[in-house]
Amino acid sequence: MEAWVNEIFIGISLASILLMVAIGLAIIYGTMGVINLAHGQFVMLGAYGAWLLQTQYGVSIVVSLPVVFLVVGLVGFVVERTIIQRLYHRPLDTILATWGIGIVLEQLVRNVFGSSSRYVARPEFLEGGYIILGAHASSYRLFIIFFSLGMLAATWYLLFRTEFGTKLRSVIQNTEISECYGISAKRVYALTFAYGAGLAGIAGALITPLVSVTPTMGTSLVVDAFLVVIVGGVGSLVGTAASALMIGEATAWLSYVLNDTTGRILILLGVIVLIRFRPQGLFPDTVRR
Amino acid sequence: MLEAQALYSYYGKSPILQDVDFSVEEGGFLGIVGRNGVGKTTLLRTIMGLTDRAAGSLLFQGENLLGMRTPQRAGAGIAYIPQGREVIPRFTVRENLLMGTFPRKDGARTIPEHIFELFPILADFIDRRGGDLSGGQQQQLAIGRALAMDPKVLLLDEPTEGIQPNIVQQLEDVMRRLNKEMGLTIVLVEQNTRFVRQTADHFVLLDKGRVAMRGRGEELTNEVVDRYLAL
Numbered sequence: 001m002e003a004w005v006n007e008i009f010i011g012i013s014l015a016s017i018l019l020m021v022a023i024g025l026a027i028i029y030g031t032m033g034v035i036n037l038a039h040g041q042f043v044m045l046g047a048y049g050a051w052l053l054q055t056q057y058g059v060s061i062v063v064s065l066p067v068v069f070l071v072v073g074l075v076g077f078v079v080e081r082t083i084i085q086r087l088y089h090r091p092l093d094t095i096l097a098t099w100g101i102g103i104v105l106e107q108l109v110r111n112v113f114g115s116s117s118r119y120v121a122r123p124e125f126l127e128g129g130y131i132i133l134g135a136h137a138s139s140y141r142l143f144i145i146f147f148s149l150g151m152l153a154a155t156w157y158l159l160f161r162t163e164f165g166t167k168l169r170s171v172i173q174n175t176e177i178s179e180c181y182g183i184s185a186k187r188v189y190a191l192t193f194a195y196g197a198g199l200a201g202i203a204g205a206l207i208t209p210l211v212s213v214t215p216t217m218g219t220s221l222v223v224d225a226f227l228v229v230i231v232g233g234v235g236s237l238v239g240t241a242a243s244a245l246m247i248g249e250a251t252a253w254l255s256y257v258l259n260d261t262t263g264r265i266l267i268l269l270g271v272i273v274l275i276r277f278r279p280q281g282l283f284p285d286t287v288r289r
Numbered sequence: 290m291l292e293a294q295a296l297y298s299y300y301g302k303s304p305i306l307q308d309v310d311f312s313v314e315e316g317g318f319l320g321i322v323g324r325n326g327v328g329k330t331t332l333l334r335t336i337m338g339l340t341d342r343a344a345g346s347l348l349f350q351g352e353n354l355l356g357m358r359t360p361q362r363a364g365a366g367i368a369y370i371p372q373g374r375e376v377i378p379r380f381t382v383r384e385n386l387l388m389g390t391f392p393r394k395d396g397a398r399t400i401p402e403h404i405f406e407l408f409p410i411l412a413d414f415i416d417r418r419g420g421d422l423s424g425g426q427q428q429q430l431a432i433g434r435a436l437a438m439d440p441k442v443l444l445l446d447e448p449t450e451g452i453q454p455n456i457v458q459q460l461e462d463v464m465r466r467l468n469k470e471m472g473l474t475i476v477l478v479e480q481n482t483r484f485v486r487q488t489a490d491h492f493v494l495l496d497k498g499r500v501a502m503r504g505r506g507e508e509l510t511n512e513v514v515d516r517y518l519a520l
Binding site: 176180184 | 337361363377378390391393398
């Protein structure tokens with residue numbers, strides 16, 4: 001019984017991290033049609049940001065989150081303005097370009113900080129944990145879960161309750177007519193890319209106490225996040241959240257019952273079978289046109 | 290107020306409009322007629338900056354439009370109601386109207402009341418999605434959205450195409466009221482020459498991307514129609 005509750009709990013906390021990475025990916029793909037292969041490196045930058053702030057300035061990870069969000073968001077903004085915006089009508093080239101950007105970012109970090117693993121301590125007030133239904137739930141994992149639910153709510157608010165969100169949704173549906181009504185698609189694209197990158201950065205910073213920080217840490221996470229986006233279907237926050245939960249739980253359970261490798265193989269097989277029958281994902285956004 | 294001289298407009302390398310001249314004075318009503326595919330829609334799109342490239346002179350209230358990007362042209366007070374209406378399908382009527390206020394210079398985000406007087410149906414359907422409205426209702430919404438920016442000139446592209454006759458009548462009345470009573474400048478692309486003859490001050494007849502004829506509204510006689518517009 002305890003072991004079950006424990007796996008469910010680990011699955012949820014895994015899902016929370018995936019959710020933040022996946023929302024960034026989904027919002028960038030949904031708005032600009034860009035498959036951002038540098039997303040994993042944005043996660044990694046966020047992790048190094050948290051590490052740097054802690055080792056150099058003794059800043060707690062909780063305090064570093066907004067700084068990391070802004071800095072990685074700025075990196076995303078610069079990448080969009082300098083490179084991505086020139087490639088909007090060439091989808092294949094954006095894949096190559098973002099892949100290249102990812103390699104450059106990764107190597108830059110390796111050159112500056114070296115490739116050895118770095119560790120970040122969790123904040124003192126989040127040490128320890130609670131006993132829930134007989135299983136141990138660490139405070140830090142609980143914090144991650146609530147924080148990512150908060151970011152999901154903030155993203156929903158941004159999209160559906162602010163003027164920027166209205167402009168963003170309008171550009172997604174009809175770029176040309178949006179421009180005819182005073183909306184600068186260029187500006188919307190750059191800010192959206194920055195927001196997605198910033199979310200990835202936050203996810204990276206949040207996992208630092210749970211994993212070791214290395215230049216390649218983003219890659220495996222972003223693969224799972226892509227699975228989340230594919231399963232959830234583009235254009236629905238609820239879908240992304242539900243599918244993050246599914247992938248997170250499946251990962252936790254399968255690696256518990258079987259082992260990590262077999263678990264991954266089964267998840268990939270599951271996703272392949274799913275998109276064979278529902279290529280639009282489980283929760284596609286449908287509308288009469 | 291809106292004046293083009295030797296205007297050329299291109300998609301890729303092909304010039305769609307060639308050496309086009311026209312002008313509309315403040316409060317004027319210009320009808321643009323011609324067969325299908327002669328560049329009428331392209332003319333409106335050129336005014337909004339939606340073609341690949343344009344050359345020549347295009348002035349709006351003395352300002353050079355060709356140097357402005359599309360959102361700036363909207364900000365200058367040009368409202369475009371495209372063919373096929375293009376309301377945002379997943380937006381409610383309210384959001385579609387709100388979107389119309391985005392170009393406003395004064396930053397106001399309130400939907401002007403007179404829009405609901407012109408089109409009471411929009412008030413009834415305020416929370417329905419644009420994509421769920423009928424064609425005629427969408428056209429009313431598209432005009433309402435344009436009026437929400439408090440525009441100086443309205444560009445309409447075949448607003449009555451494919452719309453049931455009773456709504457066509459209403460739309461024609463609205464265009465007449467906007468122009469004659471409220472003094473709004475209108476540029477209308479229209480296949481319906483009867484309405485242009487009755488309502489427009491002037492017309493421009495396009496053929497193969499050039500101006501084939503121009504004149505006062507009542508000069509768009511049946512002989513002209515037979516000569517240039519009959520199939």
